[in-house]
Amino acid sequence: MSIRDEVLNAQKIPLRHLAELNPRPVSIRQETSVYLPMEAISEFGPADTSRRRPSDELQRGYSYIADGDVAYAKVTPCFENGKGLVAGHLPDGHAFATTEVTVLRPWPVLDKSYLGWHLQSESFLSGGAASMTGSGGLRRVPDMFALTYKIPLPSLATQRAIADYLGRETARIDTLIEEQQRLIEMLRERRFALRVGVALRGTDQAAEVESSLPWANELPAHWRVVPLTSVARLESGHTPSRSREDWWQDCYIPWVSLHDVGMMRGVKYLHDTAQRISDAGIANSSARLLPAGTVVLSRDATVGRTAIMGAPMATSQHFAAWVCGPELDPEYLWVLFEDAMQPFFDSFQNGSTIRTIGMGDLKAFRIPLPPLDEQCRIVEFLDEETSKIDMLIEEAARFVELSKERRSALITAAVTGQIDVREAA
Incomplete structure (x- = not known):
């Protein structure tokens, strides 16, 4: 048998x-x-x-x-x-x-x-x-x-034959999964290094450089370093009273809160929010309706999460927001926040304790400022190159997912007699 x-x-x-x-x-x-x-x-x-x-x-x-x-x-x-x-x-x-x-x-x-x-x-x-x-x-x-x-x-002999077969075959699949997971990690590191390098050096990597910022050791000599508040208007948010249910029900104004932090990872534009408020809620609080294109940054909890408003929105007090002036492309500022300034944001975390970035800290932000046309070239270049790496990451992730599904199906088939492990070996 x-x-x-x-x-x-x-x-x-x-x-x-x-x-x-x-x-x-x-x-x-x-x-x-x-x-x-x-x-x-x-x-x-x-x-x-x-x-x-x-x-x-x-x-x-x-x-x-x-x-x-x-x-x-x-x-x-x-x-x-x-x-x-x-x-x-x-x-x-x-x-x-x-x-x-x-x-x-x-x-x-x-x-x-x-x-x-x-x-x-x-x-x-x-x-x-x-x-x-x-x-x-x-x-x-x-x-x-x-x-x-x-x-x-x-029989015990058959049980052990099935166990031995699955041990061998799943080990092979696990090896392939581990290789793809290492590839994904390497691609993510390459992606981050590319984005930081281009954001802080531009597309001409041979340009003369000089040191200007603690978190950016080398910047092109022809770039300016400026207070962020000199090229963008800093705004903060507020939470209208929760006791007024009419300010929170059947509302249409998107309101950026901590509920949205999770969806901000790696997302350039935020087009909707988990919660909405009313005109009355804004009118009776310190919250302000900010224009599309405003760059938001989480100040506490997950410090450094960022996105660009894809529509007019208000924010809670847990976020800072910058309305960019004519010298600053919002997408370039987003690149700085999303990648280049992350080590700087990490400095606000001490072990397991995270402190809020205060208004004094926010007002002291200094950023590199390439000419506007160069900011646009940087954003365009990074969009194109990042998409190539993201495609490779997605392909590797699909391979991992399919391999895990194959592994699960193989285990189920072997222990339920759907395959003869002696013939399959």
Whole structure:
């Protein structure tokens, strides 16, 4: 009988008859044991076992894992991302993990690696996601789902043959994915270096340079360095009273707020916003309606996110805005903010603490100012060259996504008998 036929004809048995759920620890003699928080657990790859905690502490309320056990993350989004591990060669032979994992200890009839592949199959992941309880980021797969989940149980030899096949084939796919991910990272670095280099040197890289700004070591000698406020009008925003519902309902004026920061990454023009306000809201607050072409910059939270207003808009107090005068192209200022000045914006963050860029800081901004026609050439050149790199990044990202889909489909096909792994090897 082929492996395919054996799997297809094998009896499907609930996991509660094949594994022990969340086994309790045996007597731990070491003073410390390995601790596995969620970030130490990968997608069924090697776990980071470098963290240790007192064993007495870990035995009270943490998930116990010993060599030979199989565990999977049960909380969203870690479950959907396929986080888990097949435990083997753990320091001291055991570890304690976050309580957000479910641990299964296979009985002798069930191979641990075969079980691990089933936990990565589409049928297990989709079924687990559908069974989740809770709300928002606290949704979890109930342990009862694992106990009632049925898997075909061919002979141990067949289970190991399937596990060995998937180990080999997914390793090949993973290698290709890693190569493309390295390519994407290299392309992103090249993209950033290109944009910074051209923004601060122009399209003529042979031009004579001189040092002028702390965050721009070399600028063309014929460029000016000016206070930004000398070529653009600085504006700040405000939040109208939330107690006046009529200022926020059925409104038409786009209002840039922290809700829009996420969509600003790499986006030149902002054409709409998550929230809108009314004329009355503007009239009864310090918010101002600013013209299309105004460049906005986030002052706190995610410091340095920027975009150009694609229509007249107002902003919250979390943003600064510049209405550019005739000497400054808004798209060139956006390039400076988006790329060249990011190291400068990073200086406003100290470790995990981010301080607001105050009005004094904003008024002190100094920028390089090429002649207007050169600003336009820089923007046009960067648009063209950046689009080429972005296309390569998109192609590599599509390859990664298709490879991940192929990997998932291969796992599902192998563990459910849709392919004969002996013939496919």
